[in-house]
Structure formats: structure tokens, C-alpha cells
Amino acid sequence: MIGHELAGRYKILERIGGGGMALVYKAQDILLNRNVAIKVLRQQFVHDEEFIRRFRREAQSAASLSHPNVVSIYDVGQEDDIHYIVMEYVEGHNLNEIIKERAPLQVDEAVRIASQICDALDHAHHNQIIHRDIKPHNILIGRNGRVKVTDFGIARAVTSTTITQTGSVVGSVHYFSPEHAKGVATGEKSDLYSLGIVLYQMLTARLPFLGESPISVALKHLQEEFDEPREVNPLIPQSVENIILKSMRKNPQERYQSAEEMMQDLETCLLPSRRNEPKLTFEEDEDQTRVMPAIKTMQSGEHKYAAPVSTGDANGDDEPEETSVKGAGKKKWKKPAFFIGLAVLFLGILAGVVIYVNHLFVVPDVPVPNVVNMTEEEAVRTLEEAGLVVSDEVIRKYKQGIAEGTVYEQSKKEGSIVKEGSEIQLSVADAKPLSKMPNVVNKTLDEAIKLLKDQGVIEKRISTSEEYNDNVSAGLIISQSPESPDSNTEFDPDETVVYLVVSKGKESVPMEDLTGMSRSQAESRIKELGLKVGTVDEEPSFTVEKGKVIKQWPWNPDQPATPGTAQNLTVSSGYPPEAFKYTFKVPVAPKVEGEKSKIRIVYSDALGDNQEGEGRTISTTEMIPVELLLAPDKNGSIQVYRDGRAFDTYYVSYSDAKNGTVPVPEIEPPQQPEVPATTNPPEEDGGEDEGQGEGDSDENDPDDESSNPGNGRGNNGNGNGKGKNK
Incomplete structure (x- = not known):
């Protein structure tokens, strides 16, 4: 059954109990998400149609009960051969376990439990439901101390075909009422008889009737008297004993007439005015038979019999007196008055001697005083003053709730008549074992x-x-x-x-700088310092590699940190999603074609300013790629240096790079190498040729060589002109 999902709703978790007719499991109601107890009918009863019919009917009747001291019935059903009842799950112990563990219970606790059981029975009886199986096993005590009566109606489902099954009767025979033991109809007063036995057991730690077999126990319920509770436990008040005596009368008419009446008695029995009330007495049934023995007489030669009346008992133990009948001879006695007087005088003297001798030699009777709840010294003094002797063998035992050195029991109960000088043994509470x-x-x-x-x-x-x-x-x-x-x-x-x-470990430790560490390295170091890893956030970064720590708080580097507290981290998630890389090809040329020039590139982008790019030594025009990281608020710029001097600057905007509209730079050709000068004959005028040119020429440009013949190219334009002939 464990793990089975009954009716698609109740998941069986564990077995928590069982009896002769059913097993009880703890289960989870999946639909309502709560724990329930499920009672499942044993397999040997699943084919008894009469039992199953009554089982269902009585379970439905019990489900109609709604009372804080009654275990609620939630559901009744059948799945294949499994007949079950779903009921309230009570977290706690049953009364039988509590009695075994620590009986005898304190009087007020036992009375409180019995009063709640009575309240539950009163509610059931008003709904025409008789329990018929009141016993400690069916009384649950929750963790909050509330009493819950369970198994309503199950006992009524026992039929003639199951009454002899193992466990059906044996388990409850110690709590049967006499009428239940006889097999006759039982009613409300039968439940009260069983409750009286439960109260007896709580206060004495034993059952009133024991036997070698269920039959012998049942016969004792019918025929024998039990030891009175105060004889077993003198701490029981007389008012409480009276309740037990009345509820356990063999004649139902002498018991409480209802559960309500018994409950009212329980609620008031511990009042100071009632605790020492007189002991309850009952008139014993006298069932004697009048015996008429035959008397032999003679009349007219025939035997006749007269029938004188005798008051002997039904067993005929007393012998009847024979009385002579008419016709018998009468004897007449004649004694002188002197002899009668002498006899009377003699008897008087004899009686006086007997009284005198008794006074000298007969030990007088004395009543035993009550010394329970006295200190040992007070008890010894009280008993010795009463003419009694205290036994040297004092029973010393720890008793919960009783102070050390206090008498909790005496071998002869209060009021017993014993001979003067009799020995009384005391039971004294000892110190609690430590x-x-x-x-x-x-x-x-x-x-x-x-x-x-x-x-x-x-x-x-x-x-x-x-x-x-x-x-x-x-x-x-x-x-x-x-x-x-x-x-x-x-x-x-x-x-x-x-x-x-x-x-809590060391009071403080200097916090280390965790920035730049990987997340796993930082978390390990936090734990080594005796701190706890707190929240770990992520944020994008242009400067810190993905997965490495950007920030730490609340403990900054070199700050004293408290062990056991949390250290939080912020870890880089890499570049922002809107950032992207763009490769810009930078055109570079030597100063003079064929001659070597040293090129240096410096660029700025989202990763920082004035970053060194690739440097080269060139002798012809080339394209140098520069990889830029651009963002909406981070444009790129590239500065080209040739032979140590700034040569050109290029700008790359984020939007142009995103849209593919970055201008393509023009390639500026290098200067041509110088041609050797040629000597021509001087012209007649001896003047210089005036050059004609187009465009602007920067005379201040250090790269401008105005003395070169032929074509010349400035930084910002083209020009044609003639140079001087030398």
C-alpha cells in the first residue's frame, strides 16, 4: 500500500497503526494538500457482505458527527477490494501509549481527558450512535492536548460471523461491560462502563480485571469485584473514586444515566468541597431462597409432613430447626429459684474474669492514620503516636510532581483497623535521578x-x-x-x-581587491576569508573582460570585513549589445616613392584614447587595417604619423559605420625622386623662366620642394610649374 494513490487522490505515505479489523495509514490528500488518516478494511473481511454493508452504514453515521473531541470523517469509498474510510489525521499519541509511558497519570490530567471523552460520547449518544469499543487505543491526544475519540461505528459493524475472529474481541475484552460480555444488547451505559475502566487504568496503571483468556476476563466482568482505585493509588481523591465506582456498576441501572450526567460529575469532582466527600455505597443484591425442609410426624399411623419456614440461604448451609407437632409429649422443667440465682452469679463472676484477662493480655486495635503527603519525619512521628511501628525497609523511589522526602504511599490505607504495634511500611519520594x-x-x-x-x-x-x-x-x-x-x-x-x-570566527579580516578576478576565483577567496558570497550582478563593460569582477561591495579593498557577512560582486557581461567592431583601412605612403618611411598609427575608440596601432616601415603606398570598437557615444579617430611627424587624421562616426557610409579616404601618391640637374647654355636675356601653375602651393610645407624641376604636388592640391635651372 505504501506509495499507492488511492482513488487517484490519496497518496499512502506510511502505516501508523492497525487493529483486528483494519489497518491505518497516513496519507496525503493531493487535492486539498493536507495529511489524512485512512483506515483500510483487512482482506479477510472484504467478502463478508453483511460486514461491509454495516461498515459503510456506520461510517456514514459517524461522518454525521461534528464535535471538537471526535475525529472527523472526510470520505468513505471502495477501490477494487479495498474498502476504506478517510478521516482527520491527528498529530500526537494514543492514550494507550501515554499510559504505558507514564501511568499513573496526575489526577487532574486523567479527569480532564475523561471529561473530554464524555463530551464526545454525549454528542454521539444524542445522534443515536453507540461507540461500543471505548478503550485507550481509540483515544488520540493531539500535541495541543485536545482529546479525539476515533473508531465511532466500527465496533457496531461486528457481526456474529466475525465476533470470534482473532483480535475482534480479544483486543477489547478488558473494557467490555457486563452486558456486552453476556452478548445482550448494549446501549449508552455500556460506553460509560468502558470509560470508567479507562479512567481506572489512567489513575492506577493497571486494568481492573485480568485473566488467562478472553473468556475468563469476560466472566470476571460478570461475577467478580475489582480492587478499589484508592487501594491501588491512595493519591486518588474520594470524589474521583466515586465516579469510577458508579460508572463500573455491574447493574446498568446503578450507573450514570447519561454521558452528560457523568461529565458534570467529572467537571466538579476536583473542587475543594468535593475532594473528600463520603465514599459512595450501593445496596448489594440479595437473592436468597426460602427453604422448607420436611418434618416427619405421626398421625393416625401415617407419615405426614409439616413445612416450617427456614431463612437459610440458597445453598442450604443453615440447618432448619425441627418443631414438634400436635400429639408430641411435652417435657416440663422445674428448677428451684436458688439454683437459677446461683448460676447467674457464677456467670457474672466468669464474665468479669474474662474482661480482666482481656484487658491484661489482649492487644488493642488502633486505626491507621493517613500520613500520605507528609514528610518522612512527620509520618514516623504520627504513626508512633498512634501506637504503630514504622518498618526499617522504606521504599524510596522518584515520583514526578512529589517533593523529595514526602510520603506518597503507606502499606495500610487510612482508617484500617490494626493491632497496636503493627508495622507500617512507607514509600517515600526520592530525589530525581540526574x-x-x-x-x-x-x-x-x-x-x-x-x-x-x-x-x-x-x-x-x-x-x-x-x-x-x-x-x-x-x-x-x-x-x-x-x-x-x-x-x-x-x-x-x-x-x-x-x-x-x-x-562566529574571527571578528574582522582585511578585504582583498577582487576586481579583475574571474567570478569563481573571487567567490573562492570570499569563502576563504570567512565571508559569504552575496548577490552577484552583471553589467556590460568596454574595459573589463567578460566574466571578470568589475566592482565589489560593501567591503572595499583593504577595508576590515566582518566574517560571516555577505560580500557582493558585479561581474562584466562583456561589451554592450549595441557596440560593434569596425575595421577601417588607413592609406599610407612614403615621403618619397621608393624611399623608406616609418609609419606610426594612434587611434581612439570605445576601449580608450591614444591606443597604439600597428606600426610599419614602408617604401610604397599601402593600406593598414585598424580595428575599432564603436558605440553610440563612442566614435573612432585615427591619427597617422610619418617619420615622427603628424601626417593625417581620419574620423569614423558610429552612425556612418553602422549604416556603411564611412567615406573612403583618397590615396595621396608619394613624391617622385629627384632627377639630376642638366646644364643648358644661358639664354640671351639671362632671366629666369616664369612658371605657370594651377592650384595652391603651400610654401611653408616642409615636404614642398620648390627647387624640384618638373611637376610638383602639394599636400592639398596639384600644381604644374617649372623650377629654376641651375
């Missing part, structure tokens, strides 16, 4: 809590605090109170609060 305090210093908090729990300390009695410590690693125990350097200190786990001081 636990050994474990040494938890230098252990983790979880290890320390486990060791303390093993010694009986509940978690709410463990108090923790934290402080920095340079010598003890974070998370380990620095000190404990009470101290236990040798692991041998004794303490009371129910009274002692254990204080643990947990180390």
Missing part, C-alpha cells in the same frame, strides 16, 4: 544538541548565543553552562537550561 552533562566544547551546534537530547534535555531548554573568537572556528561551541570539563557534572534535564556560546 543525568551526566556531556562536554560539547569544540563541537558543532548540531552535534551538541544531539548529545544533550540523548541526556534528556529538550530543545527548548537549550539556549544559544554567538560571539567572535580568534581561536575557535566559526560554528563550533566556545563554552557551555553548566560547565563540564570532565563530562561528569550531574544535572536535572527537566529543570536545567543549558547555555551554549557558538563561535
Whole structure:
């Protein structure tokens, strides 16, 4: 069944109980997302149609009950051969487990539990539902102390075909009412009889009737009397004992007439005015038979019999007196008055002697006083004053709720008549056995809590605090109170609060510069410093490689950081998505064609200003590619240097590069090498030729060679002219 999904709704988690007729599982209601308890009919009953019919009918009747002390019924159904009832899941223990663990219970606790059971029975009886199987196993106690009665209606489903099945009767026979044991119809008062037994067991830690077989126990319910509760546990008030005695009368008419009546009695029984009320007594049934023995007489030669009346019991133990009949001879006695008087005098003297002897030799009877709840010294003094002797063998045992040295039981109960000088044994509450305090210093908090729990300390009695410590690693125990350097200190786990001081590690550490590290390197270093990794954000960057730390906070480099706190990081996600790379080809030419010139390129873009580009030595015109990273607010610029002097500058805008409209630079040809000068005969006028040219010529351009003959090209234009002949 574990893991099975019943009816497509209830997932079976674990088995939590079971009885003679059914098994109980904890399940999860998938639809409502809550835990429920599911009672599943045992397989040996699934073919008993009469049982199944009554099982369903009674389960439906129980579902009609709505009361805080009744386990609610949610659903009844069948899946193949599985007949089940879905009910409220109660987190806690059943009363049988509590009785086994710590009975006898305190009187007020037992009365409170019985009162809530009574309230549930009263509600059920008003709805014409008789439980018929009230026992500790069917009483659940939640963690909040609320009592829940379960199994309403299941006992009524037992038929003649199942009454002898193993567990159907045996499990409950100790709680049967006499009428239930006889097999006759049971009613509300039968439930109250069973409740009386439950109350008896809670207060005495034992059942009123025990036997070697279920039949012998059932017969005891019918025929025998039980030990009165106060004989077993003298701490029970008389008012509470009276409730048990009345609810467990064998004659139903002498019990409480309703659950409401019993509940009212329970609610008032612990009032100071009632605790020591007189003991409840009942008239015993007298079922005697009048016996008429035969008396032999003579009349006219025949045997006649008269029938005198006898008051002997039904067993005929008393012998009837024979009375003579008519016709018998009468004897007459005649005694002188003297002899009668003498006999009377003799008897009087004899009686006086007997009284005198008794006074000298017969030990007088004395009542036993109540010494329970007295200190041992007070109890001894009280018993000795009453003429009794206290046994040297005092029973010493720890009793919860009773102070050390207080008498909680005496061998003869209060009011018993014993001979003067009789021995009384006392039971005195001893000191509570103490636990050994474990040494938890230098252990983790979880290890320390486990060791303390093993010694009986509940978690709410463990108090923790934290402080920095340079010598003890974070998370380990620095000190404990009470101290236990040798692991041998004794303490009371129910009274002692254990204080643990947990180390937070070193108080501060200098924070390192994490920028430029990869994310994994930075996180590892944070942990090594005793801090925790906090939030890790990402943001784009033109200058920091993707995956490396850009910023750190709240602890900056060289700032004292508190161990255990969080250190946050910002990591580069790379270039912004709108940025892109663009390659610009820069035309360069030597100063003079064929001669070597040294070219240097400096560029600026989104990655920074004045970045060094590729440098070359050229002797002819070339194109040098420059890779630029451009962004909406980051244009590019390229500056060309030839032989150490600025030669030209180019600008690349983001929008032109994005749209493909960057102007293509013109290639400026280099100057032609000089032609050797030719000597011509001087002209007649001896003057100079005037040159004719087009365009502008920059006379200040250091690259302009006006003395060159032929064609000359300026920086910003072309010109034709003639040079001087030398």
C-alpha cells in the first residue's frame, strides 16, 4: 500500500497503526494538500457482505458527527477490494501509549481527558450512535492536548460471523461491560462502563480485571469485584473514586444515566468541597431462597409432613430447626429459684474474669492514620503516636510532581483497623535521578544538541548565543553552562537550561581587491576569508573582460570585513549589445616613392584614447587595417604619423559605420625622386623662366620642394610649374 494513490487522490505515505479489523495509514490528500488518516478494511473481511454493508452504514453515521473531541470523517469509498474510510489525521499519541509511558497519570490530567471523552460520547449518544469499543487505543491526544475519540461505528459493524475472529474481541475484552460480555444488547451505559475502566487504568496503571483468556476476563466482568482505585493509588481523591465506582456498576441501572450526567460529575469532582466527600455505597443484591425442609410426624399411623419456614440461604448451609407437632409429649422443667440465682452469679463472676484477662493480655486495635503527603519525619512521628511501628525497609523511589522526602504511599490505607504495634511500611519520594552533562566544547551546534537530547534535555531548554573568537572556528561551541570539563557534572534535564556560546570566527579580516578576478576565483577567496558570497550582478563593460569582477561591495579593498557577512560582486557581461567592431583601412605612403618611411598609427575608440596601432616601415603606398570598437557615444579617430611627424587624421562616426557610409579616404601618391640637374647654355636675356601653375602651393610645407624641376604636388592640391635651372 505504501506509495499507492488511492482513488487517484490519496497518496499512502506510511502505516501508523492497525487493529483486528483494519489497518491505518497516513496519507496525503493531493487535492486539498493536507495529511489524512485512512483506515483500510483487512482482506479477510472484504467478502463478508453483511460486514461491509454495516461498515459503510456506520461510517456514514459517524461522518454525521461534528464535535471538537471526535475525529472527523472526510470520505468513505471502495477501490477494487479495498474498502476504506478517510478521516482527520491527528498529530500526537494514543492514550494507550501515554499510559504505558507514564501511568499513573496526575489526577487532574486523567479527569480532564475523561471529561473530554464524555463530551464526545454525549454528542454521539444524542445522534443515536453507540461507540461500543471505548478503550485507550481509540483515544488520540493531539500535541495541543485536545482529546479525539476515533473508531465511532466500527465496533457496531461486528457481526456474529466475525465476533470470534482473532483480535475482534480479544483486543477489547478488558473494557467490555457486563452486558456486552453476556452478548445482550448494549446501549449508552455500556460506553460509560468502558470509560470508567479507562479512567481506572489512567489513575492506577493497571486494568481492573485480568485473566488467562478472553473468556475468563469476560466472566470476571460478570461475577467478580475489582480492587478499589484508592487501594491501588491512595493519591486518588474520594470524589474521583466515586465516579469510577458508579460508572463500573455491574447493574446498568446503578450507573450514570447519561454521558452528560457523568461529565458534570467529572467537571466538579476536583473542587475543594468535593475532594473528600463520603465514599459512595450501593445496596448489594440479595437473592436468597426460602427453604422448607420436611418434618416427619405421626398421625393416625401415617407419615405426614409439616413445612416450617427456614431463612437459610440458597445453598442450604443453615440447618432448619425441627418443631414438634400436635400429639408430641411435652417435657416440663422445674428448677428451684436458688439454683437459677446461683448460676447467674457464677456467670457474672466468669464474665468479669474474662474482661480482666482481656484487658491484661489482649492487644488493642488502633486505626491507621493517613500520613500520605507528609514528610518522612512527620509520618514516623504520627504513626508512633498512634501506637504503630514504622518498618526499617522504606521504599524510596522518584515520583514526578512529589517533593523529595514526602510520603506518597503507606502499606495500610487510612482508617484500617490494626493491632497496636503493627508495622507500617512507607514509600517515600526520592530525589530525581540526574543525568551526566556531556562536554560539547569544540563541537558543532548540531552535534551538541544531539548529545544533550540523548541526556534528556529538550530543545527548548537549550539556549544559544554567538560571539567572535580568534581561536575557535566559526560554528563550533566556545563554552557551555553548566560547565563540564570532565563530562561528569550531574544535572536535572527537566529543570536545567543549558547555555551554549557558538563561535562566529574571527571578528574582522582585511578585504582583498577582487576586481579583475574571474567570478569563481573571487567567490573562492570570499569563502576563504570567512565571508559569504552575496548577490552577484552583471553589467556590460568596454574595459573589463567578460566574466571578470568589475566592482565589489560593501567591503572595499583593504577595508576590515566582518566574517560571516555577505560580500557582493558585479561581474562584466562583456561589451554592450549595441557596440560593434569596425575595421577601417588607413592609406599610407612614403615621403618619397621608393624611399623608406616609418609609419606610426594612434587611434581612439570605445576601449580608450591614444591606443597604439600597428606600426610599419614602408617604401610604397599601402593600406593598414585598424580595428575599432564603436558605440553610440563612442566614435573612432585615427591619427597617422610619418617619420615622427603628424601626417593625417581620419574620423569614423558610429552612425556612418553602422549604416556603411564611412567615406573612403583618397590615396595621396608619394613624391617622385629627384632627377639630376642638366646644364643648358644661358639664354640671351639671362632671366629666369616664369612658371605657370594651377592650384595652391603651400610654401611653408616642409615636404614642398620648390627647387624640384618638373611637376610638383602639394599636400592639398596639384600644381604644374617649372623650377629654376641651375
